Amino acid sequence: MMDALDKELLKAVSGLEQIPKGAYNIRKNGKLLTRNVSANIDIESLEGSRGIRVIIKPGTKNESVHIPVILTEAGLYDVVFNEFIVGDDCDVTIVAGCGIHCGSSESEGHEGVHQFNVGKNSRMKYVEKHYATGDGTGKRILNPTTKVFLEEGARAEMELAQIGGVDDTKRVNEAELEANSMLLITEHVLTERDQQAVSSNTIMLNGAGSRANMVSRSVIKGSSRQIFNALMEARAKCFGHIECDAIIMDNGINETVPALKALHPDAELTHEASIGKIADEQLLKLMCLGMSYDDAVNTIIQGFLK
Amino acid sequence: MLDLHNLSFMSDGRQIINDLSFTFQKGKFYAITGPNGSGKTTLSKLIMGIHKATTGNIVFAGKDITNYTVTERAKAGIAYAFQHPARFKGLTLRDLLNIALGKDHKADMRDIVEKIGICSFEFLDKPVDSKLSGGEIKKIEMATTIALNPKIVIYDEPDTGIDLWTIDPMVNLLKKEQTEKGTTTIVISHNRTFLEAADTVILIKSGKIAYQGDTRGALPLLSDLSICNQNCKVHENDGCFR
Ligand SMILES: Nc1ncnc2c1ncn2[C@@H]1O[C@H](COP(=O)(O)OP(=O)(O)O)[C@@H](O)[C@H]1O
Ligand SMILES: [Mg+2]
Numbered sequence: 292m293m294d295a296l297d298k299e300l301l302k303a304v305s306g307l308e309q310i311p312k313g314a315y316n317i318r319k320n321g322k323l324l325t326r327n328v329s330a331n332i333d334i335e336s337l338e339g340s341r342g343i344r345v346i347i348k349p350g351t352k353n354e355s356v357h358i359p360v361i362l363t364e365a366g367l368y369d370v371v372f373n374e375f376i377v378g379d380d381c382d383v384t385i386v387a388g389c390g391i392h393c394g395s396s397e398s399e400g401h402e403g404v405h406q407f408n409v410g411k412n413s414r415m416k417y418v419e420k421h422y423a424t425g426d427g428t429g430k431r432i433l434n435p436t437t438k439v440f441l442e443e444g445a446r447a448e449m450e451l452a453q454i455g456g457v458d459d460t461k462r463v464n465e466a467e468l469e470a471n472s473m474l475l476i477t478e479h480v481l482t483e484r485d486q487q488a489v490s491s492n493t494i495m496l497n498g499a500g501s502r503a504n505m506v507s508r509s510v511i512k513g514s515s516r517q518i519f520n521a522l523m524e525a526r527a528k529c530f531g532h533i534e535c536d537a538i539i540m541d542n543g544i545n546e547t548v549p550a551l552k553a554l555h556p557d558a559e560l561t562h563e564a565s566i567g568k569i570a571d572e573q574l575l576k577l578m579c580l581g582m583s584y585d586d587a588v589n590t591i592i593q594g595f596l597k
Numbered sequence: 598m599l600d601l602h603n604l605s606f607m608s609d610g611r612q613i614i615n616d617l618s619f620t621f622q623k624g625k626f627y628a629i630t631g632p633n634g635s636g637k638t639t640l641s642k643l644i645m646g647i648h649k650a651t652t653g654n655i656v657f658a659g660k661d662i663t664n665y666t667v668t669e670r671a672k673a674g675i676a677y678a679f680q681h682p683a684r685f686k687g688l689t690l691r692d693l694l695n696i697a698l699g700k701d702h703k704a705d706m707r708d709i710v711e712k713i714g715i716c717s718f719e720f721l722d723k724p725v726d727s728k729l730s731g732g733e734i735k736k737i738e739m740a741t742t743i744a745l746n747p748k749i750v751i752y753d754e755p756d757t758g759i760d761l762w763t764i765d766p767m768v769n770l771l772k773k774e775q776t777e778k779g780t781t782t783i784v785i786s787h788n789r790t791f792l793e794a795a796d797t798v799i800l801i802k803s804g805k806i807a808y809q810g811d812t813r814g815a816l817p818l819l820s821d822l823s824i825c826n827q828n829c830k831v832h833e834n835d836g837c838f839r
Contacts, residue, residue: 508686536686572683575647578667579677580696580741590696594687 293324296392300361303422304388315357316343318371320364332356332383342372342404345385349378349410360389365429366397372404379410379442386418389433391456393425400432407437409472412444419449423456431456436463441472443498451478453488454596462490470498470527477506479596482515482543492521496529496558507535510592511543522550525558533562538569538595540588598623598781599644599675599749604653606639606804613639615804616653621749624779626772628792628812630819631801637785638680640801641751645677646670658748674748678755680785682738684727690737691721697744704744712770713740714763731758739767743774749781756788768794792816 293301297319305311314332317324321340328334331351335344345356362369377383389401409415423431433453441447453460466474474494482488494503509517523531533549551560569591577587599621606614614636621627629637642648644655646667654663662670694706707718713736723729725737735758742750752771756764768790775782784791792798798815800808808818 570683572679572681573685575667576679576683576693577696579645579671579679580693580745581668581671581699582696583668590692591685591688594685594689594692597687 296363297361300363300390300392300422300424301359303424304361304390304420305357305359305386311355311357313355313357314345315359316345318358318360318369320362320367321369324361329354337372337374342374344374344376347375347377347381347383350380351378352382355384355386357386359387360401360403362389362391362399362401363394365393365395365399365427368398368400368402368432370402373406375405375407377407377409377413377415379413381410381413381415383414384416384418388418388420388422389435390421391423391425391431391433393423393427393429393431395427396429397427398430398432400430400434402434402436404436404438407439407447409439409441409445409447411442413442414446415448417447417449419451421453421457421460423458430458432459433457434461434463437465439464439466439474441466441468441474441501443469444471445469446473447475449474449476451476452596453480455481455483457482457488458486460486460488462488464490464492464494466493466503467495467497468501468503468529471500472498473501474503475506476504477508479508480517481510481512481592481596482517483512484515485513486515488516489518490520492519494521494523494531496523496525496531497527499527499529501527501529503529503531505533505535507533507547508595509535509537509545509547510540510596511537511545512540514542514544516544518546518548520548520550522552523560523562524552524554525560526554528555528557529559531558531560533564535562535564536595537566538592539566540568540592598658600656601644602654602656604640604643604655605651606636606643606648607651613804614643614650617805618653619799619806619809621781621783623781624775625781625796626775626794627781627783627797627799628795629783629785629799629801630787630792630815631807635801636804637801638753639804641677641753641783641785644670644751645675647677671745676742676745676747676750678738678742678750678752680753680757682734684729684734685725687724687726689722689724690740693725693737693741694721694744697741709740709744712743713737714766715740732760732763735759743770746778747780749783751783751785753785754787755784756786756791764788764790792819 314329316326316334331348333346393399421433480488521533535547537545547564549562574587601619604617774780
């Protein structure tokens with residue numbers, strides 16, 4: 292059912308050596324490969340294998356759902372829409388990701404929209420990894436979108452990573468926060484050669500007491516380009532922070548535009564942004580600990596993207 | 598064990614280290630002091646290979662290391678704890694200690710952390726970043742340097758940002774490392790406790806050694822303001838803060 296390549300891709304995007312425990316849905320080349328539901332987590336197909344709807348019962352605690360996507364078919368461009376309905380008072384982890392193996396001159400791609408509704412006082416951790424491999428000359432394209440709606444008192448932690456091999460990516464993250472909800476998004480993107488990545492983020496702080504923190508870490512190798520846009524808009528007494536750091540390694544190009552908009556007098560919004568090479572003092576410190584220059588560079592980058 | 602022969606360092610047409618020669622003896626404790634801007638940090642960076650000497654050469658344990666890289670000097674057993682330690686994004690104290698201790702090490706990191714007076718082991722997994730206080734980053738810098746178990750070590754103003762109560766334990770720790778492991782120890786400091794702990798005090802002024810000898814001999818010079826090389830008086834009668 293799953294061959295060695297499927298397993299390699301699965302491991303890269305979800306850290307799984309084999310079929311996960313609990314609820315899961317594995318999609319391969321645009322079709323359902325295998326699925327499991329649990330007592331508290333139901334997964335149903337949307338019309339026309341367009342995607343899935345994951346329904347998590349209120350009060351579900353310490354459970355997880357894995358929904359990896361793997362692509363190995365030349366020339367396929369898979370588009371999927373997945374919806375997650377997390378009931379009130381839950382504490383769940385959702386692990387998504389897309390692994391592409393491109394073995395021909397034809398491009399392959401995946402466009403996934405993940406929409407979340409996180410119920411009152413629920414906690415959700417969402418982990419999404421993107422990875423591409425293969426020695427084909429076709430382009431590997433990934434365009435992930437997340438749309439998060441946090442109800443009162445909900446907390447979401449989202450870890451988004453794209454750590455290699457993707458030629459072209461347009462990432463979109465949108466979030467809306469109701470009263471006393473909290474959102475932490477960390478996005479780590481590494482591009483190399485002539486790859487391109489654009490990340491566009493919009494976070495709306497609608498409710499009083501809502502808090503959002505967006506952390507972006509970019510590494511731009513070779514002659515790749517990255518563009519990072521983030522807008523945080525406050526419509527109540529709330530707190531928001533954007534932190535974006537980009538390290539340019541070779542001849543890369545980066546554009547970082549954090550934007551803050553306060554439509555309420557008690558909003559507190561801050562941002563920190565930096566673009567630059569690896570600091571000499573960091574390299575020198577590691578070299579003083581006995582590391583070679585190249586190992587020091589790798590260690591700093593790995594730490595930065597960890 | 599470390600010989601500096603006629604070291605000079607020029608930067609932007611300025612002579613920062615001026616024909617300086619000195620021999621550090623194995624296992625001894627040295628204190629280097631001198632006014633701000635006199636060249637103490639520059640001298641340390643020449644020894645570590647961070648700066649390249651304009652002229653002169655450096656011999657360590659019988660080998661000419663003048664052309665060694667920083668990494669090669671570190672591997673040979675030379676260590677430098679920075680005056681202004683680097684702050685990272687993402688790397689933790691545990692990561693840095695793992696690098697310093699080398700692979701397959703069996704050392705207990707908690708021993709090192711405890712030695713240095715970092716009271717909570719949580720520190721091991723905290724990022725070594727700009728959120729740390731000045732004192733904390735200096736302690737971390739010292740911990741990673743001790744973990745190298747160097748043959749010769751320079752601590753560049755290890756006491757800045759350190760509270761008064763921690764100075765004595767810090768001096769004791771470095772003395773203990775020196776006596777138990779035979780580490781040749783050089784501390785750059787203006788603190789009397791360090792000067793008194795040293796076998797030899799070196800006073801640097803305008804990139805040259807102005808005094809070398811025991812602490813007693815150095816003290817009158819330290820209170821003599823003429824060693825200050827910065828003519829910072831605004832008015833005739835203004836005293837100098839130093
Ligand atoms: N890389 C450099 N390039 C140019 N000038 C420097 C450099 N590093 C230090 N200096 C200058 O050299 C002098 C000595 O500095 P430093 O060695 O840091 O003194 P100290 O550590 O004794 O306070 C100062 O005037 C300083 O401004
Ligand atoms: Mg200095």
